[in-house]
Amino acid sequence: MGLAELYQKLTAEQRDFQFGRVGADPLTEGFPRKRVVHAGIDGTPVSPAEAQGIWHELMSRPPTGEPTQTAYIHIPFCKTKCLYCAFFQNGTDQLVEDAYVDRLVQDMERESASPRLKDGHIHSVFIGGGTPTSLSPANAKRLLATIRTCLPLANDYELTLEGRIHDLVPEKMDVWMAGGVNRMSLGVQSFDTKVRRQVGRLDDKETVLKNLKALEAYNQCVTVIDLIYGLPGQDHEIWKEDLDCLIASGVDGADLYQLNVFDNSDLSKRIAAGALPPAATTKEQAKMFAFARDYLNKRRFRRLSAAHWSQTNRERSLYNTLAKRGVTMFPFGSGAGGHLDGYSTMLYRTIDTYSQAVERHEKPFMALVKQSEVQPLVNCTLEQLEQGYFNVDALVAADGRLTDLKWLYDLWQDQGFVSFNGVLYELTEAGEFWQVNLAQTTVECINYLIKGEETMSLQGVAAQDGDETKSVSEKVLKIITAMKKAKSAGGGPTPEAMAMMTEAMKMLTPEELQEVMKNMGK
Numbered sequence: 212m213g214l215a216e217l218y219q220k221l222t223a224e225q226r227d228f229q230f231g232r233v234g235a236d237p238l239t240e241g242f243p244r245k246r247v248v249h250a251g252i253d254g255t256p257v258s259p260a261e262a263q264g265i266w267h268e269l270m271s272r273p274p275t276g277e278p279t280q281t282a283y284i285h286i287p288f289c290k291t292k293c294l295y296c297a298f299f300q301n302g303t304d305q306l307v308e309d310a311y312v313d314r315l316v317q318d319m320e321r322e323s324a325s326p327r328l329k330d331g332h333i334h335s336v337f338i339g340g341g342t343p344t345s346l347s348p349a350n351a352k353r354l355l356a357t358i359r360t361c362l363p364l365a366n367d368y369e370l371t372l373e374g375r376i377h378d379l380v381p382e383k384m385d386v387w388m389a390g391g392v393n394r395m396s397l398g399v400q401s402f403d404t405k406v407r408r409q410v411g412r413l414d415d416k417e418t419v420l421k422n423l424k425a426l427e428a429y430n431q432c433v434t435v436i437d438l439i440y441g442l443p444g445q446d447h448e449i450w451k452e453d454l455d456c457l458i459a460s461g462v463d464g465a466d467l468y469q470l471n472v473f474d475n476s477d478l479s480k481r482i483a484a485g486a487l488p489p490a491a492t493t494k495e496q497a498k499m500f501a502f503a504r505d506y507l508n509k510r511r512f513r514r515l516s517a518a519h520w521s522q523t524n525r526e527r528s529l530y531n532t533l534a535k536r537g538v539t540m541f542p543f544g545s546g547a548g549g550h551l552d553g554y555s556t557m558l559y560r561t562i563d564t565y566s567q568a569v570e571r572h573e574k575p576f577m578a579l580v581k582q583s584e585v586q587p588l589v590n591c592t593l594e595q596l597e598q599g600y601f602n603v604d605a606l607v608a609a610d611g612r613l614t615d616l617k618w619l620y621d622l623w624q625d626q627g628f629v630s631f632n633g634v635l636y637e638l639t640e641a642g643e644f645w646q647v648n649l650a651q652t653t654v655e656c657i658n659y660l661i662k663g664e665e666t667m668s669l670q671g672v673a674a675q676d677g678d679e680t681k682s683v684s685e686k687v688l689k690i691i692t693a694m695k696k697a698k699s700a701g702g703g704p705t706p707e708a709m710a711m712m713t714e715a716m717k718m719l720t721p722e723e724l725q726e727v728m729k730n731m732g733k
Contacts, residue, residue: 214615214656217665218622229652230622237627237641238501239494244676245471246648254555254582262579269552270325274539276552281335281533282362284315284354285544286343287562290377291411303345311562312350314569315544316357321572323361327551328541332365335530337373341546344374348386355390362541369529371396377413379422384429394433394526395426396466401438402456406445409487410478416456423460433525434462440499441470441491441675443482450499454506464526466518467503469496472675490675500644516597517646535597537590545575555580585661588613589654596650599643602635612660619656623649 218230227243235241257265274280288303288311322328336358346354358370371394372387379397387395401407404415414422427434438453445453457465472479472490481487491499512520515528516535534540542549545565548557556576559565568575583589588609595601601620606613620636623629628642628649642649655666 214618214660217659229655230619231626231628231645231648233626235626237639238644239497241626241628241641241645242648245469245493245645246651254580254586257554257579257581259578262576263573265554266556266574266576266579269554270322270327272552273326274331277538278331279334279533280331280539280541281337281530282333282358282541282543283547283549284336284338284343284358285542285547285558286338286340286346287311287545287560288340288345289342290345291413305347307562308346308350310566311545312346312353314566316353318569318575319357319361319543322541322543322574329363331363331539333362333368333541334365335369335371335533336362336364337371337530339371339373342375342378343372344378344383344387348382351383351386352390355387355392359391369394369527371530374398375412376419376422379426381425384426388429388431392432394435396435397423397437399436399438401442401445401449402453403445403449406442406449409444410442420456420460423462427461433464433523433527435464435466435526435528436460436462437466437468439468439470440503441496443478443487443490445491447499447502450502451506454503458510458522461522463523464515464519464521464528465512467500467520468518469493469500470675493676496675497641497644501640504640504643514599517599517643532594532597535590536594537586542576550582553582553586555582583658585657588657588661592653592657593650596638596646596653599638600635601629601638601649601653604635606657610661613657615660616653616656619653 218226221229224243231237231241232243288308290303338354343351358364364370370392372392373396375398398412399419400410400412402416402419407414407416407419423434423436426432436457438457440450470490472482478487478490482489507520508514512522515521515526516531519528519531521528537550539551540549541551542556542558545558545562546560548555550556556574556579558575559568559577565575588606591606591609592601595605603613603616603620606616620629620631623642624631624636627639628645629636629638631637638646638649658664658666
């Protein structure tokens with residue numbers, strides 16, 4: 212059965228959700244709701260009894276295939292929790308931080324002797340979190356020295372340190388610049404003082420601009436900021452002022468992200484209690500996106516990917532681009548994720564469990580998953596759509612069973628999401644806004660055409676539209692059940708529990724994932 216036949220057999224609700232609405236305004240009403248999962252296909256969990264051995268074997272081999280590689284290092288500490296954030300793990304504690312960096316350095320030093328790492332090149336390192344800039348100067352110095360010693364950095368490497376404006380003080384910036392950081396990614400979110408503070412940001416507008424100028428005065432790194440559209444109290448006028456401040460700040464680039472309000476999050480509760488004004492609906496956010504897109508295009512910002520813009524030629528956004536391509540990513544630190552030679556993994560999010568595994572000289576992962584046979588096609592799809600286009604011929608050349616994807620993209624051309632230029636499909640303004648939806652459906656259609664599996668799910672959605680599904684609590688409950696089975700197994704999760712966990716995690720939103728991860732590894 213082809214995609215057209217599959218489309219006909221779906222309910223009207225499923226058609227709208229997966230393929231988009233017919234006859235609606237594509238920008239503001241193209242889909243009933245934004246899909247808030249990252250597009251991808253799950254693989255097969257490796258038996259815990261075999262996982263460490265497989266990882267050791269992978270790391271013992273010299274690198275082959277794609278030579279471009281990345282490393283992700285996770286720092287799981289934040290001084291405060293922002294109301295909109297779904298990824299808060301731990302508050303700051305100097306003794307805990309010191310011990311954590313000890314274990315992080317230990318893991319990196321052990322892996323550095325492996326042929327798979329030492330015999331290749333690392334082109335991009337991303338230190339994410341959490342709030343990596345919260346590290347003390349001494350610990351930041353230790354970590355950066357370890358990166359230079361243990362990771363085989365390419366000559367043109369990009370080393371990004373993620374953080375917040377509040378940490379831009381001389382004693383820290385001196386260490387970062389001396390330690391080889393050449394890209395700073397900072398969570399401004401909004402320049403407006405009231406909007407910032409009501410969602411948990413510390414500094415006022417004047418401090419934000421002053422600290423950015425202090426960082427830029429070093430002239431040693433690319434400076435990129437994150438802005439969020441749709442925040443409570445952030446109307447169109449304030450959003451325009453945010454963009455004006457972006458220009459005035461002189462930063463090298465910016466990431467523009469849509470706010471998603473997750474059910475039962477701190478932000479959702481504050482809005483429901485009347486303590487904060489409502490966040491913008493998805494329809495309103497679509498208009499804010501379109502305004503920003505036009506605003507930046509007119510000022511000759513260069514589009515690097517779906518959410519990333521560059522104001523100067525110094526900004527490459529290399530890590531973000533390579534991550535979408537699915538290149539090798541070596542993971543380090545509690546909560547880090549990565550993939551290597553057909554396997555994916557996530558490291559323990561509980562610091563104690565992570566540290567204990569490192570002390571046992573193990574790779575501290577919660578699970579090792581063998582990627583699906585279609586993952587290379589998925590990676591190709593995600594990379595293309597992240598860059599604003601889709602080339603059906605490239606996918607068909609890799610697997611002839613995917614010719615029906617032309618039907619899908621012709622449908623989306625009729626609906627206003629893409630435009631065929633004679634060679635490939637380019638995303639329209641509406642397609643760029645709904646890019647995650649297009650990516651997820653494309654991945655699901657690839658899985659269907661190759662494996663005959665229907666993987667579409669009406670998963671939980673952003674609460675700013677006042678909509679939710681019954682599956683949210685069921686999914687989380689399914690994960691917790693799997694975790695209890697793993698705990699009762701004693702010595703490691705059973706293959707049955709791992710299979711349950713993998714299945715249940717297919718469609719988790721970030722907020723649901725955070726709820727689950729609180730109990731992971733205990």
